Amino acid sequence: MQSTNQIEEKVEPRTLEASKRFARAIVESPQFQRFEEASRRLRDDPAAQQLLSDFQQAQQLQQMMQSWGGTPTQEAERLDQAKQQMLANATLRQYFESQDEIVLILKELNVHMTEKLGFDFAGLAKPAGGCC
Amino acid sequence: MVDIRLKLAADEFIRYLGSSTDVKEFQIAKGQFENDPAIEKMRREYTTLASAYQEKERRGTLTQDDISKLRTVQKTFNAHPVTVRYARAQQTLIMLLQDCNGAISEDLGFDFAATAAPTASC
Numbered sequence: 001m002q003s004t005n006q007i008e009e010k011v012e013p014r015t016l017e018a019s020k021r022f023a024r025a026i027v028e029s030p031q032f033q034r035f036e037e038a039s040r041r042l043r044d045d046p047a048a049q050q051l052l053s054d055f056q057q058a059q060q061l062q063q064m065m066q067s068w069g070g071t072p073t074q075e076a077e078r079l080d081q082a083k084q085q086m087l088a089n090a091t092l093r094q095y096f097e098s099q100d101e102i103v104l105i106l107k108e109l110n111v112h113m114t115e116k117l118g119f120d121f122a123g124l125a126k127p128a129g130g131c132c
Numbered sequence: 133m134v135d136i137r138l139k140l141a142a143d144e145f146i147r148y149l150g151s152s153t154d155v156k157e158f159q160i161a162k163g164q165f166e167n168d169p170a171i172e173k174m175r176r177e178y179t180t181l182a183s184a185y186q187e188k189e190r191r192g193t194l195t196q197d198d199i200s201k202l203r204t205v206q207k208t209f210n211a212h213p214v215t216v217r218y219a220r221a222q223q224t225l226i227m228l229l230q231d232c233n234g235a236i237s238e239d240l241g242f243d244f245a246a247t248a249a250p251t252a253s254c
Contacts, residue, residue: 011231018148019232023239025141032240103247108134109142110248116146118159122249125229129246 026109031102038098041091048091055082145232154221154228161221164214174209181205 011019026032042048059082062075086092110122134142149155165171181202188194209215233245 011228011235012148012152015145015148015152015232016235018145019235020239022141022145023236023244025138026236026244027239029135029138105134105138106244106248107250109138110245110250112134112139113142113146116143117150117155119225120250121229122233122245122247124226124245125233126245126249127243 026106029105031098031105035098035102038091038095042095045091048089048095051082051086051089052092055079055086058082149228149232152228154224158221158225161214161218165218168214171209171212171214174205174212178202178205178209 042052058075058079062079065075087096106122110120113121114123181198185194185198185202188198229245233243236244
C-alpha cells in the first residue's frame, strides 16, 4: 500500500481530501465501530484465537487432501467439528457477524458509487489477484 | 443499510472524483470507443474470424492464412487511435482509483476495494 505522501503527489488535493473524509465516515460508522470492538475482543481472547487457528488448520488440511485427489472423510469431519466449535464461541461469532456487517456496507457503498460513476470503483481499484 | 452520513460522504467523494481530468478523459474515450463505427466493424469482423478460427482448429483445418487474417484484424484494432486512447485512459483511471483506494484503505486498516468489490467468479 502506498503512503499518503506518495498519493498526495498524484491525486488532486480536493479528491484526496474527499477520499479521506469518506474513509473517516466509514471509520465512524456504527458498523465499523462494532467490527473494531469485535476485533479487539478477538485479539484479547487467546481461547477464541486457538479455535480460529484450529479451524484454519483443518481447512488447509482438507484442501491439501482434496488437491491430492484423496477422499478426505476424516478431514471433513474434523473440519466440521472445528467449525461447530468456532461458531459456538461468542467472541468469534460476534467477530464474524460484525465482519459480515461491515463487508455488506462496503459492498453497498460500492454499488452506489458504481451507479453514480458509471464504472466499478472497487472492481478497478482492487489489487490484481489470481483467480481461485 | 448505509446510513445517510456515509452516503453523503460517498457522494462528495464521487463528485470530486467524477470531476477529475482523468475520469472525464476516460468517459470521453469510452464513449468514443463504444460508438465509433470503424471500431464496431472491426469488433464484428474479429468475432466472426475468431469463431471461424476455433471451429477450424477443432476440425484440424486451420491454415496459416486464417491465423494471419485474425492477427491482422487484432493488430489493426489494437493500433486504432480510438482503441489506444481508450486503453490509455483506462490505465490512467485505474492508477487514480488505486491511489484513492490507497488513501481510504490507509485509514480503514484493510483494503477497501478488495473488500467492497463484487465477488469474482472463475
